Amino acid sequence: MKPRIAVDMDEVMANVEPKFLDLYEQEFGRKLNRSDYWGKKIYGLREEEKYLRDALFEKGFFRDLEVMPGSQAVIRELMEDYEIFITTAAMEFRSSFEDKYDWLQEHFPFLHWKNFVFCGDKSVIRADYMIDDHVNNLEKFEGTGLLFTASHNAYEERFFRVNNWEEVRIFFKELKVNA
Amino acid sequence: MKPRIAVDMDEVMANVEPKFLDLYEQEFGRKLNRSDYWGKKIYGLREEEKYLRDALFEKGFFRDLEVMPGSQAVIRELMEDYEIFITTAAMEFRSSFEDKYDWLQEHFPFLHWKNFVFCGDKSVIRADYMIDDHVNNLEKFEGTGLLFTASHNAYEERFFRVNNWEEVRIFFKELKVNA
Known part of the structure; x- marks a missing residue:
């Protein structure tokens, strides 16, 4: 066997990273740099946490990932x-x-x-x-x-x-x- | 641990058995007895096989099982x-x-x-x-x-x-x- x-x-x-970065930019109007989230979860950033975290629960989120x-x-x-x-x-x-x-x-x-x-x-x-x-x-x-x-x-x-x-x-x- | x-x-x-028996009766107009399918898969019966087997693929089939x-x-x-x-x-x-x-x-x-x-x-x-x-x-x-x-x-x-x-x-x- x-x-x-x-x-x-x-x-x-x-x-998942490119999708999170796109969602972040669309919602908050600025591009994240790697240094903003390196060593952390992207959806663990302070004020934006809930928005990105909620996206995971939406139908379709996992369907078009690269x-x-x-x-x-x-x-x-x-x-x-x-x-x-x-x-x-x-x-x-x-x-x-x-x-x-x-x-x-x-x-x-x-x-x-x-x-x-x-x-x-x-x-x-x-x-x-x-x-x-x-x-x-x-x-x-x-x-x-x-x-x-x-x-x-x-x-x-x-x-x-x-x-x-x-x-x-x-x-x-x-x-x-x-x- | x-x-x-x-x-x-x-x-x-x-x-699953009661649901299969109900579907069978609805479609073929007769109640199955245990002796008809004992030792076999209910959906493995000859002519009815495809009908009951197809039911498994329908939305809702598994939602209301007893x-x-x-x-x-x-x-x-x-x-x-x-x-x-x-x-x-x-x-x-x-x-x-x-x-x-x-x-x-x-x-x-x-x-x-x-x-x-x-x-x-x-x-x-x-x-x-x-x-x-x-x-x-x-x-x-x-x-x-x-x-x-x-x-x-x-x-x-x-x-x-x-x-x-x-x-x-x-x-x-x-x-x-x-x-």
Whole structure:
């Protein structure tokens, strides 16, 4: 049996940052710089917090997110040696289910729905590797966690960090070489 | 940390059988007897198969299912000693997500959404116990599986069988006594 990789959606396969920045600019009339939110959640900024946070609960929010560069090619490549499960903490957002499902079917048609998981607490996931931007998911994971860089985890040092999908590719390529 | 029980929805928490029987009677003008479908899937009957199977894909199908007798009381009781995760193979049915979510919130308001899991292949579930009516889910499970009786598993003998929620209660009570 192939070893299994659990891959998070938001901020790993789907790029949420550009959407937040657009919403912010539309609403507050100014462009955020990376330095404004680096080390924090974008929707954790003071006065704007509620506006951006509320957007997450709207139908459609998760439907038109950009695909994270490289994710399609690297996931397809990893499928040769690994079982890939998409594990997303969708349960907080009832309105996100169909959007996330349609987004996956559109952008990752080579994945089977049997391998989609919408959950809340990710400690329920059984896998060998987990690629995720949220430290609390990796903390509870029994396998090897890879921390995908996002603004809110920028200063975290407890997990192996991957800054982009090319680094994911290299991580698993080196595993194979050293096997 | 409490041990964890993964609980299936359809035919375990939610009673699908009466709905299928009603649909069958409405469409084909005759009541099915248990002997007509015992040992099989109700929607696996010859000529009617497609009609009942299609119903599963309609919005609303999963929203008004009866609550399986005893499931609420026993799950609430088990929560004292166990972490309960609801693990349902919803991914085949895009239209079921919101229905299943709303159904859980209505009938099991004491469960947190963090503990809901909508998935396909349940081998991704990490738990100590799994209560499920589908043998293929229990086969792939690494913990202890309890087979909840449904027509399609009536002659299965490989797993510990529970015929109703009272038997689930007794199983875990005996575990506690013998611990």
